Amino acid sequence: MKSIAELEEIRKRTLEQIGLRENNEKMRIVVGMATCGIAAGARPVMNTFLEELKKRNINNVSVTMTGCIGICRLEPIVEVIEPDGSKVTYVKMNPEKAARVVAEHIVNGRVCIDYTIGAEEKNK
Amino acid sequence: MKDISLHLLDIIRNSTAAGARNIKVQILADINEDELRIIIEDDGIGMDNELLERVTNPFTTTRTTRKIGMGIPLLKASAEMSSGELKIDSVKGKGTVVCATFKISHIDRPPLGDIASTMTGLIAAEPEIEFILNLNSDNGSFKFDTTEIKEKLGGVPINEIEVVYWIREFIEEGIKSIFGGVLDEIDS
Ligand SMILES: Nc1ncnc2c1ncn2[C@@H]1O[C@H](COP(=O)(O)OP(=O)(O)O)[C@@H](O)[C@H]1O
Ligand SMILES: [Mg+2]
Numbered sequence: 001m002k003s004i005a006e007l008e009e010i011r012k013r014t015l016e017q018i019g020l021r022e023n024n025e026k027m028r029i030v031v032g033m034a035t036c037g038i039a040a041g042a043r044p045v046m047n048t049f050l051e052e053l054k055k056r057n058i059n060n061v062s063v064t065m066t067g068c069i070g071i072c073r074l075e076p077i078v079e080v081i082e083p084d085g086s087k088v089t090y091v092k093m094n095p096e097k098a099a100r101v102v103a104e105h106i107v108n109g110r111v112c113i114d115y116t117i118g119a120e121e122k123n124k
Numbered sequence: 125m126k127d128i129s130l131h132l133l134d135i136i137r138n139s140t141a142a143g144a145r146n147i148k149v150q151i152l153a154d155i156n157e158d159e160l161r162i163i164i165e166d167d168g169i170g171m172d173n174e175l176l177e178r179v180t181n182p183f184t185t186t187r188t189t190r191k192i193g194m195g196i197p198l199l200k201a202s203a204e205m206s207s208g209e210l211k212i213d214s215v216k217g218k219g220t221v222v223c224a225t226f227k228i229s230h231i232d233r234p235p236l237g238d239i240a241s242t243m244t245g246l247i248a249a250e251p252e253i254e255f256i257l258n259l260n261s262d263n264g265s266f267k268f269d270t271t272e273i274k275e276k277l278g279g280v281p282i283n284e285i286e287v288v289y290w291i292r293e294f295i296e297e298g299i300k301s302i303f304g305g306v307l308d309e310i311d312s
């Protein structure tokens with residue numbers, strides 16, 4: 001059984017790490033989590049982002065939720081927002097695509113063009 | 125929605141959108157009554173009676189001053205399809221209580237789903253909000269409270285990924301011990 005006391009260990013370990021981190025601003029991953037997004041599979045997409053960040057020990061990226069962006073047919077929708085405010089919008093996401101966005105965009109700074117809303121709209 | 129945990133996520137998103145600072149979720153299984161009860165309580169902006177009437181009956185209400193969402197009607201349909209019901213109490217400026225019931229043994233009852241993912245997703249996204257999760261059945265009860273977790277964490281943010289993962293496992297264990305053998309879909 002897990003016990004609340006384990007948090008003390010996590011606290012000690014994490015406080016040390018936080019002290020060592022560079023104080024750079026956070027990149028944000030924002031997942032559309034309104035009814036349409038949830039029904040289309042946004043929660044497993046968010047889970048995958050959290051899992052991939054944990055696996056790669058990336059801690060300067062936050063994962064949050066937003067409401068309905070207004071294009072339900074393109075859900076799940078994910079925005080990756082740089083500290084300077086510039087934004088890439090990914091559409092029709094799934095866990096596999098989310099893992100690739102972490103590997104390529106978050107880690108290597110290469111936007112996954114084929115998942116972007118621009119590429120999707122061009123294909124129509 | 126495939127399962128109850130996805131409805132729960134959607135309904136709690138209403139509470140966060142309503143500016144709630146405290147959100148309490150209860151999941152209660154009563155085997156004797158054959159009833160599963162989900163209660164979501166928030167201290168957000170609340171709804172007046174006219175809005176409340178409109179959100180629960182979007183197709184029978186004639187006034188359409190604004191676009192109406194589908195989250196609440198979908199939960200209502202899910203509950204009613206398994207011989208349960210949806211009730212909402214709300215006071216403008218005070219908060220809202222949403223209560224959905226399901227007949228446990230009903231063939232159309234959606235499975236509970238991944239409650240731990242719903243909670244950890246919300247906590248990761250909304251670290252400032254205090255969440256309480258209460259689980260109860262004949263097996264006993266389980267309580268999770270972010271206020272208590274934050275106290276233990278001292279200066280470490282609750283949305284640190286390692287903490288989020290600890291919370292996920294903690295809640296998964298709670299679900300197993302309270303609903304294992306009580307709800308068919310949860311192994312004991
Ligand atoms: N907990 C709540 N507190 C305040 N208002 C709420 C709450 N839940 C629902 N509402 C109101 O009811 C409306 C309809 O909710 P819903 O059916 O989930 O659709 P949507 O969230 O897409 O608008 C919301 O837009 C909001 O105005
Ligand atoms: Mg909603």
